[in-house]
Amino acid sequence: MINFSLFFFFFAINYGLIIDVGATRLELLHRNSPKLSEKWQIPETTMEKLIEFHRRDVLRHRMVSHRRMGIETASSSASSIAMPMNAGADYGVGEYFVHVTVGTPGQRFMLVADTGSDLTWMHCRCGRRCGTHKGRLNNRRVFHADRSSSFKTIPCLSEMCKVELANLFSLSKCPTPLTPCAYDYRYLEGSSAIGFFANETISVRLANGKKRKLRDVLVGCTESVQGAEESGFKGADGVLGLGFGNHTFTRKAAQYFGGKFSYCLVDHLSPKNLSNYIIFGHDKADKASCSSSLQHTDLVLGGDYGPFYGVNLSGISIGGVLLRIPSVAWNASLGGGAILESGTSLTFLTDPVYGPVTSELNKFTSRFGTLLPPGGGPFEFCFNSTGYDESKMPPLRIHFSNGAIFEPPVKSYILDIAPEKKCLGFVSASWPGTSIIGNIMQQNHLWEFDLENTRLGFAPSTCT
Template identity: 55%
Template sequence: MCWQKRDFFLSIILLFVAGNTGAKLAGGHEGSSGTKLELIHRHDLLRNPRNGVHPVPTFQRMKQMFHHDTIRYRALSSRPRMKHGGRISSARRQVQENTGYYQACTNGSGIRAGEMPMYSGADDGTGQYFVHLKVGTPPQKVTLIADTGSELTWTKCNYMCEGAQCGRNLRDRRVFRADDSSTFKTVPCSSSMCKIELANLFSLAQCPSPMDPCAYDYRYLDGSSTVGVFANETVTFSLTNGKKTRLENVLVGCSGSSRGQSFQAADGIIGLGYSNHSFAVKAAKEFGGKFSYCLVDHLSPKNVSSYLIFGSYHETDISPTELQYTELVLGVISPFYAVNMKGISIGGILLGIPNEVWNVNGVGGVIVDSGSSLTFLTQPAYQPVVDALKPSLSSFRTSNQDFAPLEYCFNSTGFDESLVPRLVFHFTDGARFEPPVKSYVIDAATGVKCLGFVNATWPGTSVLGNIMQQNHFWEFDIAKARLGFASSSCSS
């Protein structure tokens, strides 16, 4: 019998998440250590025939990426806002309550840290980087989309599954085999955790028997969907000191059915958003209250890697003195990480953009999002930026190819980045983010470049996407509510 055939399971997006039941680390470590996961760009996985996906031309891949971004932004713009310091701020409090623990770790031996390789992926229609994660006992490797806009961590999964119909929708993909894990424990549907704590993660009210698993049903705006059950599991990390450690009692979602293009080449999603249930908040509690990543150019050769790090970043090419910091506004545009922007300058001239465009506590604001490729600027910011950049590109013939939602594209023969004035994002506390020109004059196809900004509806939220974030190190310090960043080659 397959669990997914029971009548109380519907279609949803399940999670493989850092959970609600007091995640703790098992195993001892000495000295400075942490977790580093490699980030793999989605295009790299799509280029690999072993993933069951045939390579597609750059033009087509970029069009797919742009389409996914548009869908994701619609979902983002429809989210309700909370008053600054609202209910989700409890996630930050959970991290801050461990301040004594963090201080104990930093005295003498330094904060423990862990690193994970990071690759590109998709969620809500997008999410460009993937990580490999080891889940269960014994550990099984799954490939998950790394997304700072998702609360949930989930994977395609078989549970109580027998016979030819077992996981019929998943036969062409790697799946997590829950029945083979000695640490997989489902959350009872009769529990308060299922009925109350997981309600905002789409848990279902159906409960035929008190000990039946807590089920969830989730659909994305692009028509993708997945159905599954919540459980507690163990995640295994390789630490930067060469040892391994386990994060126990992690909330996971085990999905027996998943449909849609959003999850092509991935097994699920690792939720890095700001929420009590997100993997980022749970793992950060154990690794110094923060996580970080560094994104190489999404068009880099396949052997060039980015990394997702929980804890110390001492093995990167960044020193603490190089980081600039600005405030992270948590819990307002949930589960995204918002920042207080002051304005944008081009060629050293601050543009005339109304202050309300940047007011995160009003109807504007800016988020930093790893799951969006493009940078979305609401109309009062978009038009001044494009108008200031276009004169430097006026000698190039406008492209007649359709790269919607990008509006200004041109034949790039003879293009030289030195022709383009430098763009700088200014934060209210004085920090300045100056991306390389290739992050805002982007490659769209062979011989074609575009201004990498999307005209977003006003009022609304602006988004710093992952192309704009490339070749920079980003540290999300949840315990101190601050975002650190610095230019980096992303080498380690």
């Protein structure tokens, strides 16, 4: 039986990467960026954008709540790779993208940079060489697998297909021993992506300017995208899987450059010419851009969190006062817990956390203007911001169990919705469940994921 909730992992199109020069950086383009496809139907208002963010985030949170692996690295005396990243608010969606060069010779694609996804896949055609069908990929840029000499399908009778890829929706159907290992990912709403697994080469550029080929990266050749949610895939050619799993791009990059990657998300409303990078390996220059020293806390990998990047929280304070939040809300083994996620735009708080946070913040926002009805958007608490003064808002701080404290800028949780209207930027999530620190909350900070030492580093940064 297909696990429908996991399918969303690969289609919550939130970020993208572009392989470029320098420390081989993946350029992170916000999905709203004007650099992306002109065919998109762009939401015209901030509220329309946030409603679209929320629609995809809700689907993603369902998957996170249902799916709750160590990493072996080969230290590299070489340098790092790094890909530029941009915010794209002009297109009204909450993702970042990178350009990735796939195959031999290379073919260039725009993929979503997704820390919540296990699989790297592209819209794809293979034809007679693979013995597969041609599905519906109208108006898509596709990977022509039959033109790549390094493309190697995974047979459906192989141990890898039957065992290792079982959690990635590999199908039991096997007409012949050499038929490619197939997958069928589906949304709860009925949309689906159908394709097969293969090993392929992804080309990157090192910090010293040389090129490096990452061989035998597991990829998905998606031949068909169907259903009601198909329009949600516009603008991206697929997904770059950055989750903590056995077959992710992160795992492969770790074999070459060490088990560390980092990114810094520019403000989600930044103009298109501002960018930063997602970096694989060690890059001292990016750390130097931080306005203060990195704080560190435990990064929880595997176990109750599966392929997600979990963190141990102890509480949330507002104005220096810790809120009364039950400790069970932060305990993953008891149904709670929290993750850091680049593929979700908004921040989801489970009911035991959401109530105290919004109640306390409302005490302060009510001083600035009249509370307003939600107005059809994802937020419950909005206010007239005519007299709003950000400097008078109390700081919100997220406390980690080891004593580290993350203090996001006020603009990351008091969001501009419309002229003279602001809302608390949190979404309620059912309990039991997982709280998600989304990418808007993460903006203007450097985040360093040290998989070898299971440590998360972070510091404020302009990301420029």
